[in-house]
Amino acid sequence: MAEIFISYSSPDKDAIQRIYDALNREKKDIWINWEENPLTQTETEIEAAHTCIFFISPHAIQSERCTQELEYAIQRGKRIIPIVLRDDQLKGVHPELARLNWVFFRQTDDFNGAFESLLKTLDTDLDHIKKHSRWQQLAKEWDKKQRNNHLLLRGSELEAAEQWFTTNAEIEPKPTQLQREYIDAGRKARTRGQRRLLAGVSVALGASVILGGVAFGQYLRAERLRMLALTGQIISHSKTAEALFTSGQGFEAQLEALKAGHKLQTANWTRQDSQLNATVITALHHSLAWGRERNQLEGHTDRVWDVSYSPDGEWIATASNDQTVKLWRPDGTLVRTLTGHTEQVRTVSFAPDGQTLASGSLDGTVNLWNQEGTVIKTIAAHDNAVNRVRFSPDGELLATASDDQTVKLWQPDGTLVGTLEGDQGQVYGVSFSPDGETLATASWDGMVKVWTLEGEELLTLTGHDAGVTGVSFSPDGKTMASSSADNTIKLWSQDGTLITTLTGHENLINGVIWSPDGQTLASSSDDQTVKLWRLDVETLHATSLQQTLTGHQGAVYGMSFSPDGQMLASASLDKTVKLWQLGERQLVDTLKGHQDAVNSVRFSPQGNYLASASSDNTVKLWQSDGKELAKLQENSDRVYDVNFSPDGETIVTVGDDKLLRLWNQEGKLLKTLPGEENLEDRHRDRINRVSFSPDGETIATASEDATVKLWNRDGTLLKTLNEHSSGVNDISFSPDGEMIASVSDDNTVIWDKTGTVLSSWQPHEEPIKAVSFSPDGETIATASEDKTVKLWNKDGVLLQTLEGHDNPVYAVAFSADGQTIASGSLDGQITLWQRDGTPIVTLKGHQDEIRGLSFHPDKQLLASASLDNSIILWNLEDVNQTVLDNLLVRNCDWVGDYLKTNPNLTDRDRALCN
Incomplete structure (x- = not known):
């Protein structure tokens, strides 16, 4: 072998x-x-x-x-x-x-x-691996032969196995349950032998004492093994949660995080393990912060083609390849299954009054059902598959789109009103305009057509390079969206003018729908995703891809928004319908507006504004709730930093052009430093960071030219500091304004406010990228490419080393109360630490390097800037180690409907939140 x-x-x-x-x-x-x-x-x-x-x-x-x-x-x-x-x-x-x-x-x-x-x-770990394999084989043989005691380990071999089990509990591959039982059976057999021996050579009392000691020792050993095993389970659930989330299975990840949290909650002795606590809290926070999937409807035995919310939001209808329509409650309760079609059911749609449901099938028929599941009417609609059924806004007409290249209009009693002929391919999409006066159709011939209800063709929209799979009017009727097998979405004006083309899906797009408020567009694709596009309601151009919803294990077909726009249902080849929560997240808010890397982010001293600097040559001002207020566009090059004056009235920006610019809060340029008459005073290379002194009278700049410059607010250069030998990466004033800390690839320097060197030392083995004073001025934090953050006193004495990052650390910041430290690294992850170096949680969400961190002066809020072009606002109320119970409650609230209604859960998983 x-x-x-x-x-x-x-x-x-x-x-x-x-x-x-x-x-x-x-x-x-x-x-x-x-x-x-x-x-x-x-x-x-x-x-x-x-x-x-x-x-x-x-x-x-x-x-x-x-x-x-x-x-x-x-x-x-x-x-x-x-x-x-x-x-x-x-x-x-x-x-x-x-x-x-x-x-x-x-x-x-x-x-x-x-x-x-x-x-x-x-x-x-080859020795560990070989022992693992050997004892697994022996354990299997023992189990195969009815656990014969003659096959148990004995003597030195049992002792070796016990030592291996105890010391290797966390080394992969971890001991199996069978190995545990095998070694434990050997231990018990040894104990029984010891007891028999002692009984033969000792008096009853002596034997009792000795056996009591042995039993107690065995108990301690068993308890230690139990603790190790439970710790291993907690770590395993947490890591599995992270892996599942990374692979797009957010709902499953949340359940694994809950399992880790509940085990941690019951193991009181683990509360002293700060790293274990941080690992579990990270998994719980990650799932709650970024999860969108709220429930999963499972009951169909084949692919689900379509899904529709009722107008009052009280029902969800689904259509499947299994020839059935199912009616569900929004909490996932399956109410009834509608049977009657003889082939797969392709489409479902509620009438505007919610009292009637229409379903179309591959058998060419359309069934009209009442809410009790009784067929009101069967319409022999087409000689080929019915791909889409839609009611007019007033409910007086029903449109059916078919593989026979036609769309037919029907009265609800089954009377044929008219046939729209002219498409040269199967018709997959149909949509009434909001006023009910026109109809749009999408065909596999690559065309979108607009018709009158009398069958007159008004417009033919060309531009797709492959078949068109769906079409949808916006709620105001001014725009149409079409989806195609060419992997694009196109937006069209009322007169048929192409407005814009959206790209991002990796495969055929099956459909597109508008949210009720018309500000979001959802698209579903064979690439197993749903994408949400945020639109500028004034220009109708997409400003950004808002989010990609991942989790389906097959192509995604039909979609439906809930009437309030807070939920989206998606139907898939994987036989499920997923319900996605689209309202604002409770723990994070992502600000997307920059078109390139965001290099810095700062809260104003009063906390009412947020400023961000980007390589797209702009600085943006935001309200602290994430609403964009203004864009500063006078910069001609990349902007690397932005900062506020202590009174919050002035904003300073620096970057590639080696100049300082001062702005007011409305975004008006006030002054450029140095002025034209003193350009020889400017830095010789880009400016990396800028900081106001606490009194607002001095501005310090850190440059790639290896210097620090101190400027008077009126533009006068006060002094150039030349202690560094390589580019200066960051600079920070002490809270009392008496000291300045600067860091570079070479060392850390502490200056007094006039620019005199107070101390200089090399705190890290690799370049230092960021520095920050604590609010009380007693501690200095430095972040380095050596993957650590170090805490120092003002004299350069090392107080603490924060270790835990797996990548270089590029940003560090203290909270307003000085009790929390945030550090951000190359991998886009942010770690929060207690002041004593205890890890609290790792915040995951950015897709690239962290460039800036800023705590809100009053609220439990952290802003982070990243090379992924985004800013994330993190609500930190639920991410410290004292609120494990709260995180568990909120996660349980999120998955409560799923645990209650999903038919495929084990009893153990269903009881997760009991």
Whole structure:
């Protein structure tokens, strides 16, 4: 039997051959399933191997055999090494693989470097891996033979297994449940033997004392193992939650986070483990902050084509390939199943009064149902599939779109009113204008047509490069949106003029609908996502992609907004309907307005404004609630920093053009420093950071030219400070204005307010990127590329090192009360720390490097700026270690309907929030 088992998908055979050959040259003992045998013939090989290598690719994700082999290896507690051959279209990757470190062997990767990494991984903890495999095999044999005591470990081998179990509880692969039971059975057998021996050589009292001591020792050992096991479970649930969230399965991630939180809540002794607490709180916060999925309707046995909210929001109807229509309550309760169609049901739509439901089928019929589920009328509508049914705004007409290239108009009693003919392909979309006077159709011939109700063709809209799958009038009737197999959405004016084209989906778009207020457009696609587009209601141009909703495991077809616009339902190939919460998040608000990296963000001293500086050459002013107020556009180059004067009346900006600009709160330029007559005083390279003195009279600038300059507010250069030998990355005044701290790639320097050096030291092993004084002026925080934050007193004595980031740290800030420190890193993550260095939580949401952090002066609010072009406002009321219970309650409130109504939950999961 081989030591290494390799699992792969047959289309990847050529790609893995080079890796297989290289491993053979290293004399690695490998077994690979070249014959593609089923699991029943490979179980023994997986059992014998101490390591299982899984080659990840889109083919492998879809392979039933690969999935079975992976899950069998997981069940047996094998060490798993995922190798990525291609990282495109890896949606649906198994959560166990998602949480592990991947080795990349893509065509763009250096093969030799990747192979060295693979060898290093294979050799890591090899002794642990081999022991794990050996004791798993012995435990399985013991279990297979009715747990025969003669097969238990004894003597030194049992002691070795106990030591291994105790000291390796957190090393991957972790001990399995069967191994635990096997070692525990050996321990109990040993105890029984000890008891028999003691009974033969001791008096009853002596035996009792000794046995009591043994029993107590066994109890302590068992208790220690129990604690280790529970800790492992908490960590596992937390990591699984993060992996699921990363892979787009937010709802499942939230349930895993809840499991971690509840276990932590019951294990009182873990409250002393600050890192464990932070890990769980991070998972709970991440799910609550960024999750949009509120519920999942499961009950159909085949793909769900369409979904529709009733006008009063009290019902949800779904249409499926399983030939049924289902009626649900918004909480996910399945009320009734409507049967009657003889083929798959493609579409459903409620009448405006909510009393009638229309459904269209592949069998060419349309059924009209009442809310009790009784068929009122069956219309033999078309000779081919009915793809879409829609009621007119007054409910007097019903439009049906079909594969027979026509749209028909009907009275609700089944009387045919008219037929719209002219499309040259299957008609997939139909939409009445809000006034009910016109009708738009979308056809596979690539056309959008607008008709009168009498069948007169008013407009033909061309521009899509493939079939058009959907069309929708905006609520005010001024705009139409169309979706297409060319992966685009187009917006059209009333007269047929193309306004704009939206791109972003990776595959065919199945439909597009407007929110009730007309400010959001939702699109569904074969790429398994729903995208929300935020529109400028004045220009009707999309200002940004608001959000991408991920979680479906198959193409997304129909969608429906709730009447209040707070919920969106989406129907999918994966047999489910997901309900998404679209209202404002409680814990985060994302500000998207910049077109390039956001380099800095600052709250005004009074907390009523927020300013952001960007590489798009602008500074934006926002209200503290995230509403954009003004844009400062006089800058000719990238802007790296923005700051407020202490009274909040003046704003200073600096950047690539080496100048300082002063503005008022309305965005009017007041002054440029230095003036034209003193340009020789300006920096010789870009200015990275700027800061006002507490009295507002002095401005300090830190530049890439290795200098700090002090300016009078009127524009006079007071002094140039030349202590640094490389670019100065950040600068900070002490709260009393008596000192200035500056940091660069070389060192940290403390100056007095006149520019005299007070002290200088090298606090980190790598370049220092940020510095901040605590509000009381007693502590200085520095952030470095060495992945740490260090806290110092004013004399340069190290007080604390904050370790936990996995990447260089580029931003650091103190809260207004000085009790919390925020640090942001290259990977887009922000860690909050207590003043004593205890980690509180990691805030995850940015997709790129953190460039700036700013706490609100009064509220529990943190603003972060990132290279991902966004600013995030974080509500911190629920992210300290004293509110685990509150986070659990809020997460439970979020998933409450799902736990109550979903039919596929286990009893244990359903009771998660009891």
